[in-house]
Amino acid sequence: MIRFVARRFATIPLVVLGVVTILFIIFKSVPGDEAAFVAGATATQAEIEAVRVQLGLDQPLIEQYVRHVSGLLVGDFGYSTTFRGNPLPHIINRLPATLALAAAAIGLTIVVGIPAGVVAAAYRNRLPDYLISLSVVGLLAIPNFWLGMLLIAWLSVDLGLLPSFGSSGPVSLVIPTLALAARLIALVARMTRGVVIEELRKDYVRTARAKGLSKGLALRRHVLRNVMIPTVTVIGLQAGYLLGGSVVVERLCAWPGIGDLLLTAVSVRDYTLVQAIVLIFVVSFLTINIAVEVIYRFVNPRLRYA
Amino acid sequence: MPEAVLRRRRRSGRRINLFLWLGALLLAAFVVLAVLGARLAPYDPNAQDLFAMLEAPTSAHLLGTDNVGRDILSRIIVGTRFTLSIALASVLFAGIGGIALGSIAGYFGGLTDRIVTGVIDLLLTVPNIVLAIAIASVAGASATGLTIAITASFIPPLARLVRSRVIELMAEDFVAAAVTVGMGHTRILLRHILPNAATVIIIELSLNAGQAVLIGSALGFLGLGVQPPAPEWGTMLGASREYLTLAPHLVVAPGIAISLLVLAFNALGDGLRDVFDPASTT
Numbered sequence: 001m002i003r004f005v006a007r008r009f010a011t012i013p014l015v016v017l018g019v020v021t022i023l024f025i026i027f028k029s030v031p032g033d034e035a036a037f038v039a040g041a042t043a044t045q046a047e048i049e050a051v052r053v054q055l056g057l058d059q060p061l062i063e064q065y066v067r068h069v070s071g072l073l074v075g076d077f078g079y080s081t082t083f084r085g086n087p088l089p090h091i092i093n094r095l096p097a098t099l100a101l102a103a104a105a106i107g108l109t110i111v112v113g114i115p116a117g118v119v120a121a122a123y124r125n126r127l128p129d130y131l132i133s134l135s136v137v138g139l140l141a142i143p144n145f146w147l148g149m150l151l152i153a154w155l156s157v158d159l160g161l162l163p164s165f166g167s168s169g170p171v172s173l174v175i176p177t178l179a180l181a182a183r184l185i186a187l188v189a190r191m192t193r194g195v196v197i198e199e200l201r202k203d204y205v206r207t208a209r210a211k212g213l214s215k216g217l218a219l220r221r222h223v224l225r226n227v228m229i230p231t232v233t234v235i236g237l238q239a240g241y242l243l244g245g246s247v248v249v250e251r252l253c254a255w256p257g258i259g260d261l262l263l264t265a266v267s268v269r270d271y272t273l274v275q276a277i278v279l280i281f282v283v284s285f286l287t288i289n290i291a292v293e294v295i296y297r298f299v300n301p302r303l304r305y306a
Numbered sequence: 307m308p309e310a311v312l313r314r315r316r317r318s319g320r321r322i323n324l325f326l327w328l329g330a331l332l333l334a335a336f337v338v339l340a341v342l343g344a345r346l347a348p349y350d351p352n353a354q355d356l357f358a359m360l361e362a363p364t365s366a367h368l369l370g371t372d373n374v375g376r377d378i379l380s381r382i383i384v385g386t387r388f389t390l391s392i393a394l395a396s397v398l399f400a401g402i403g404g405i406a407l408g409s410i411a412g413y414f415g416g417l418t419d420r421i422v423t424g425v426i427d428l429l430l431t432v433p434n435i436v437l438a439i440a441i442a443s444v445a446g447a448s449a450t451g452l453t454i455a456i457t458a459s460f461i462p463p464l465a466r467l468v469r470s471r472v473i474e475l476m477a478e479d480f481v482a483a484a485v486t487v488g489m490g491h492t493r494i495l496l497r498h499i500l501p502n503a504a505t506v507i508i509i510e511l512s513l514n515a516g517q518a519v520l521i522g523s524a525l526g527f528l529g530l531g532v533q534p535p536a537p538e539w540g541t542m543l544g545a546s547r548e549y550l551t552l553a554p555h556l557v558v559a560p561g562i563a564i565s566l567l568v569l570a571f572n573a574l575g576d577g578l579r580d581v582f583d584p585a586s587t588t
């Protein structure tokens with residue numbers, strides 16, 4: 001297992017190098033003089049030239065690229081105009097908030113999505129199933145930021161129960177978590193429903209029923225052991241949504257994570273910061289996927305021998 | 307055929323039509339709104355009425371008015387054009403790009419495949435909305451920039467899907483037969499392989515269209531999409547944030563419009579999948 005994880009992690013640097021290269025090409029193709037922008041609107045021509053030399057922008061592109069990549073190797077992400085220097089420490093400062101939001105969303109998905117799917121399957125084609133399946137279709141169509149706005153209007157403004165934005169303790173997590181998790185809950189519920197219906201048809205369930213177990217007991221003792229697999233699958237497939245969705249939700253709720261920082265970086269055209277955060281997202285995405293594979297091997301031992 | 311199987315068939319048959327029809331009808335309604343637009347709207351969508359600001363729904367303004375007294379119903383109707391055309395355009399371009407890249411990689415294999423697949427796999431590691439935000443920041447905040455951003459974030463997964471379908475089909479006898487009788491690459495791809503990949507692609511594209519509406523409106527909400535005063539739904543929601551306390555009705559209508567359009571595309575995609583690919587339904 002440790003060797004497996006080590007081998008998967010060893011692929012990250014190569015992928016990151018590829019993404020760095022693509023981002024470098026995209027952002028170098030932005031029209032406009034980078035040095036003039038960094039120097040500021042009031043800078044003289046001499047100051048602009050000084051910045052150009054200092055940041056190495058007078059060098060050929062290929063040398064800028066080598067400098068950029070070798071900087072990354074020692075944790076230097078370049079010159080961010082927002083932070084007047086290497087943005088990495090500031091990004092790391094904000095990372096826990098984003099991770100907390102993602103973790104809370106995954107937790108809520110497990111707690112709500114799985115039971116909803118199991119109930120829908122157990123009451124297949126009856127009222128509870130229809131209600132749950134209808135909610136799934138609805139939740140998949142609702143934009144997360146709109147759901148967040150409705151929750152703010154209802155829970156914060158109307159009822160005054162929760163803070164409407166910012167981060168003041170765990171209660172502030174409630175609205176962003178609900179907004180972010182809604183789509184995941186719907187997907188997990190739908191997939192769990194499918195898997196449970198599939199499993200209920202299998203021989204081992206018939207055996208359990210034949211030896212006298214009630215339907216509920218057969219479900220709890222035997223079928224439920226299989227429901228973690230679809231959940232892990234959904235989280236693996238939706239890792240991109242989880243990270244991307246957090247950007248939108250963080251902005252809506254003023255949650256101080258890296259998604260919110262990304263939007264600030266975009267609005268002030270701090271492309272160094274944009275690239276750095278996109279890179280952090282890519283690394284998080286790859287890490288989630290490795291974690292998913294590891295968990296797969298725990299919940300489905302057959303894979304360990306494959 | 308056993309009775310149980312027949313019953314299951316009949317039941318799923320009913321559900322298919324329901325989804326398909328629901329999606330198609332909703333979508334048709336939105337197309338009508340997009341085409342007729344201003345002719346259906348009761349007011350000019352950008353006409354301000356400073357004596358009727360932030361009004362809750364009344365008989366004169368069925369969905370109320372916004373912070374400068376513009377009629378929200380008219381803005382929603384006229385805004386259909388933005389959201390729908392951005393979604394359809396980005397899906398169309400992503401379709402062309404994804405089919406081209408995916409079929410070239412799958413058909414020719416070898417080094418071409420390795421390069422294309424390599425770049426696709428790299429782009430797939432960037433969450434699509436993050437990629438769209440990065441591209442929108444470069445391409446500029448406008449309908450065109452938004453379309454480019456969404457298109458770019460859809461091409462990689464679509465190319466991968468097309469590639470794997472093409473590789474699957476290459477193993478079929480009819481492709482071997484076409485090669486044997488001496489057909490050219492282009493003809494084999496266009497006449498024999500792609501038509502057989504069409505259903506998978508069409509289903510994926512209609513589900514993508516729903517995603518495009520969600521991403522497009524999210525970028526609009528964040529101020530990276532269509533700029534005000536254009537009545538794009540996501541942009542309207544972004545502007546209504548400040549009035550959450552004063553005029554909660556501003557938040558309701560654009561959100562329902564977005565959700566219904568997403569629902570239409572999703573239902574269409576799910577319905578098509580049920581019809582053409584019954585094995586994959588869970």
